[in-house]
Amino acid sequence: MEPQRTLTDLPFEVLDLIFKALAYKDLRGRWPPYTVYHYSKDKLSLAETCEYLGQAFAYHSRDIYKKAIYDRSSPYISERDYSVIVSLCGSTAVEYVGSPGCNWSAEVAKAVGQYCPNLQRVRFQVYLDNGDILISLIHKAKNAIKSLDFGYASHDPLRIGSNIMHKIPELPLLKTLTLDSFRVDEAYEIQRFLSIEELFLQSHYSHIEDLKTLNLFKVCAPLKKLRILTVIGVHIISETDEDEAIPEFPALEHFKLSSCIISMEFPSCPKLKILDISCTKCHIEGLVCKSVLKQGKDLERLIVESRPSQFDNESLLEVIQKFRKLRYFNVPIRKIKFDLLYATELVNVLRENGVTKEDPLELVLDEVSKIHWLHHWLSYISGSNIIKARVY
Structure with missing residues (x-):
């Protein structure tokens, strides 16, 4: 039988x-x-x-189960059952998401930390008592993580966690780092992650005049592979009264500042294609324009929404002359006056740069009346359709 x-x-x-x-x-x-x-x-x-x-x-x-994310508000699965699933399938998980609210479970996070060594993307928020659990999770997958995204629960003072940046181990494959509501006093920890290509920094702030100071370019100087840099809500300033020699950023292609104060000159970025300075303040005359003109000649898109206005007729024309590939320019024009001679100069420079009606310069300005005057003078110039001017 x-x-x-x-x-x-x-x-x-x-x-x-x-x-x-x-x-x-x-x-x-x-x-x-x-x-x-x-x-x-x-x-x-x-x-x-x-x-x-x-x-x-x-x-x-x-x-x-490639994405480990537990929603404790769901009636279909318990924390215990999901933790069991992680223990069985954790080796296939490549992403973990955990945050305060419905997507956080200490039990699940501990299971992920134990059974998920191949995580490539990790996203979470730090609050009062979960920091050590999350650090353990990162340690388990430290040789696989390519993207790390975390912040502090700053909306609730009673749940704010302590700094964890200094506890994060070396992450040899890390390409993308996102710090939301980050602490300026731990910013220099970023320098340990030399493989970073994309960096997003947003501080916790309530008013632009109360921004924390940070020597951003000194923080980022060792990151020679950095291609994309986005910074929100800091006061960029030197640590001394003397001019600092900040080395160039050799790989940077996209640099965005938003809701910042600028009090120091930018470094040179020879490969920069997009420079976006939005909703910022700079009280040093000519500093923004000087920083723009330091960039490489590959610049294609330039947004300078800074106050007070930084550009006059001469500096606007200088920027357009230098950057032959520029096809989008958003700039405040309080100091700029348009007449027939100046409009003619603009058109002539753009022709020399190879700008055509099929590939025009989009010029985005902030005053309707001056837009009307520019259109008026352009109507007298042959081939002026290489400029597409509009108000934002």
Whole structure:
């Protein structure tokens, strides 16, 4: 008589079909929210029966749990059950999302920290008592993480967590770092991550006049691979009264500042294509224009929404003359006056730069009356359709 066969004698391909048959469907024939994970209590109970069936469940779920995110507001799955799923399928997870509110569970985070060594993207918020759990999670996946995105729960003073940047280990593959509501006093920790290509920094602030000071360019100077830099809500200033020699940023292509105060000159960025200075203040006459003119000749898009206005007729024309590839220029024009001679100069310079009606310069200005005058004078100039002027 043949020995009795059991489920553990079946290959994973057959058990995969059995797990599919156990997937839950509601009485209306529609999948509930969590069936994006193909979850059912019956499947998980079977998977917990023995190690082999747990491995079969992981095979069955190989394309399902790549994103580890637990929504504790869902009635379909408990923290305990989701933690079990992570323990079985954690090796396939490449992303973790955890934050205060419905997407945070200490139990799940601990499971991710134990069973998910291959995370490439990690996103979370730090608050009163979760910092050590999250640091443990990062340590587990430190050789796989390519993107790290975190911030502090600054909206609730009673839940604000302590600094964790100094506890984050070396992340040799890290390409993207996002710090939301970051602490300026830990900014220099960024210098440890030399492989960063994209950096996003946003401080917690309530009013632009109360911004924390930061020597941004000194912080970022060691990041020689940095291609994209976005900074929101800091006062960019030197640490001394003397001029600092800040080395150029050799790889930077896209630089955006928003809601900042500028009190020091920018470094040279020879590969810069997009410079976006939005909603900023600079009280040093000519500083912004001088910083712009230091950039490489590949600049294609320039936005300078700074107050007070930094450009006059001469400096505006100087910028357009230098950057032959420039095709979008957004600039306040309080100090600029348009007449026929100046409009003619603009058109002649653009022609020399190779600007055509098929590939015009989009000139975005902030005063309707001056736009009307520019259009008026351009109407007298042949071929002036190489400028597309409009108000923003």
